[in-house]
Amino acid sequence: MAVMESTDWTLTCGKDPSTQVLVFLDFQSLAILPPTHELRVLPCEVAAIAYSLREGIIKKFHSFIDPGPIPLGFRYLCKSTSEFTHQLPLDGPPEGIGDPGLVANDLLDFIRKSTRKPYVVFCAECEKQKVDYCLQWLSEKTVFPCIASLSLQPLLVKYYTQAGAPSPTLYSATQLLSLSTWDFHSKSRCNFHSDIDVKHCALGTVNRLAYCLSNCLAPIHNITLTSSHIPPIPEASVEQCVL
Numbered sequence: 117m118a119v120m121e122s123t124d125w126t127l128t129c130g131k132d133p134s135t136q137v138l139v140f141l142d143f144q145s146l147a148i149l150p151p152t153h154e155l156r157v158l159p160c161e162v163a164a165i166a167y168s169l170r171e172g173i174i175k176k177f178h179s180f181i182d183p184g185p186i187p188l189g190f191r192y193l194c195k196s197t198s199e200f201t202h203q204l205p206l207d208g209p210p211e212g213i214g215d216p217g218l219v220a221n222d223l224l225d226f227i228r229k230s231t232r233k234p235y236v237v238f239c240a241e242c243e244k245q246k247v248d249y250c251l252q253w254l255s256e257k258t259v260f261p262c263i264a265s266l267s268l269q270p271l272l273v274k275y276y277t278q279a280g281a282p283s284p285t286l287y288s289a290t291q292l293l294s295l296s297t298w299d300f301h302s303k304s305r306c307n308f309h310s311d312i313d314v315k316h317c318a319l320g321t322v323n324r325l326a327y328c329l330s331n332c333l334a335p336i337h338n339i340t341l342t343s344s345h346i347p348p349i350p351e352a353s354v355e356q357c358v359l
């Protein structure tokens with residue numbers, strides 16, 4: 117697939133952008149391995165949501181993944197990465213881990229039913245390289261069509277422009293998508309990460325993208341926020357981000 121920017125993608129949609137269904141995707145990896153290693157990631161958790169500005173979060177996909185054997189010499193890196201981030205045991209959480217081929221098929225099915233060709237998923241700019249490596253890893257487990265991952269920041273800017281509102285810079289867009297308000301909200305994460313109260317959860321990451329997007333865009337698109345957009349929280353605790 118030719119390189120495509122998220123703003124190009126919205127131009128091809130040809131419909132009200134607020135009704136366009138977007139898929140947000142994120143992974144947790146046991147570690148990010150050095151460039152010299154043929155394996156760059158060891159995916160252990162994946163989550164995706166289908167979202168539209170009009171409807172909020174429409175449906176969710178979440179699974180733990182069997183990352184396979186840890187390459188020789190990298191067990192300590194995996195253990196320390198886990199301790200400082202997602203805290204998933206190296207042999208998987210008690211809930212069990214999914215066969216990579218089955219998870220890849222289920223994820224693909226979710227993406228196919230949520231969006232249309234060309235298959236595009238969105239993630240935060242800072243997660244894009246990891247998401248790309250994980251998609252490449254999954255594509256080797258099943259027959260996987262080309263799925264492009266795009267940064268959400270340019271799309272956020274585009275949504276401002278389409279509403280006739282002053283556009284944030286890409287830096288401001290990153291801030292708008294990084295509010296910590298919902299990092300530890302009880303409904304944002306999977307059961308495992310909610311129970312141990314850790315924010316490094318793939319499901320938590322994609323949910324927070326949806327909450328942040330809804331928080332800044334709903335007012336300028338005249339959309340009434342519902343519990344599908346943002347989980348109910350005391351109004352006073354919502355962070356305000358000044359552009």
Ligand SMILES: [Zn+2]
Binds near residue numbers: 161307309317319320
């Ligand atoms: Zn989780």
